[in-house]
Amino acid sequence: MRGLVERLQKVKLFVLDMDGTIYLGDRLFPYTKSFLGAVEESGREYCFFTNNSSKNRGAYLEKLCKMGIIISPEKMLVSNQVIIKWLKEKRPGRRAYVVGTASLIEDFRLAGIKLSDAAPDYVVLGFDTSLTYEKISKACHFIRNGAEVFGVNPDLNCPVEGGFIPDCGSIAALVKASTGVGCEFFGKPSRHTLDYILGQSGHSAQEIAVVGDRLYTDVAVAAGTQVTSVLVMSGETTEEMLAGSDIKPDIIAENVGEIGEYLRKNG
Numbered sequence: 001m002r003g004l005v006e007r008l009q010k011v012k013l014f015v016l017d018m019d020g021t022i023y024l025g026d027r028l029f030p031y032t033k034s035f036l037g038a039v040e041e042s043g044r045e046y047c048f049f050t051n052n053s054s055k056n057r058g059a060y061l062e063k064l065c066k067m068g069i070i071i072s073p074e075k076m077l078v079s080n081q082v083i084i085k086w087l088k089e090k091r092p093g094r095r096a097y098v099v100g101t102a103s104l105i106e107d108f109r110l111a112g113i114k115l116s117d118a119a120p121d122y123v124v125l126g127f128d129t130s131l132t133y134e135k136i137s138k139a140c141h142f143i144r145n146g147a148e149v150f151g152v153n154p155d156l157n158c159p160v161e162g163g164f165i166p167d168c169g170s171i172a173a174l175v176k177a178s179t180g181v182g183c184e185f186f187g188k189p190s191r192h193t194l195d196y197i198l199g200q201s202g203h204s205a206q207e208i209a210v211v212g213d214r215l216y217t218d219v220a221v222a223a224g225t226q227v228t229s230v231l232v233m234s235g236e237t238t239e240e241m242l243a244g245s246d247i248k249p250d251i252i253a254e255n256v257g258e259i260g261e262y263l264r265k266n267g
């Protein structure tokens with residue numbers, strides 16, 4: 001490991017990215033379980049956070065369970081929860097038009113947010129793998145008529161086996177091209193996500209480390225705060241990308257296995 005490694009001493013909670021960090025696609029990294037064990041044995045905690053708003057908490061709990069990682073539901077955080085909490089606080093009683101998958105819409109419904117596909121107060125854009133021309137046209141129509149627009153996560157692409165598929169940020173770019181209105185994003189790296197994690201965990205910023213494989217989401221979410229960022233080189237970031245980036249992680253590790261070894265040695 002490189003960087004401000006001693007900062008890990010104060011860390012009580014690891015917020016872990018998923019794809020590229022603990023697994024790749026459907027393949028759990030061989031060192032992940034040992035790392036999670038080391039976190040617990042050192043008296044620390046972990047939770048998972050994903051920007052992927054095409055799925056919800058239940059789907060991720062199931063995926064982890066299939067890999068032999070059984071966690072309590074509150075340890076599984078999805079960007080869906082960040083935007084829903086904010087909207088309930090800041091736009092109470094307002095109606096939403098959600099461009100999203102059935103599971104994202106279900107999360108809004110369960111949270112008690114009123115949905116409307118006739119006269120919404122705001123439009124929510126998610127990573128909608130069931131996107132249709134009708135949905136995007138309606139969203140643009142509502143925005144042109146004055147509805148606010150929010151994006152659940154800013155990612156332009158989502159890695160899948162064999163390449164990439166367009167994510168929420170690309171759908172928002174299409175909406176912006178048509179309406180001229182850009183949206184405010186939630187998920188990593190937005191400050192909303194950090195505020196959500198601080199609020200939910202009850203830990204101070206110094207007691208939290210975010211761990212992930214992407215500079216512009218996982219690492220950037222901690223920029224300018226006391227939260228420690230740990231970049232793992234097991235996913236999409238190469239040494240060249242790291243050298244050329246303005247976003248600098250506090251710590252660089254080959255993978256989470258290396259963090260586990262450090263915790264076992266240093267307590």
Ligand SMILES: [Mg+2]
Pocket residue numbers: 017018019020021212213214235
């Ligand atoms: Mg990742």
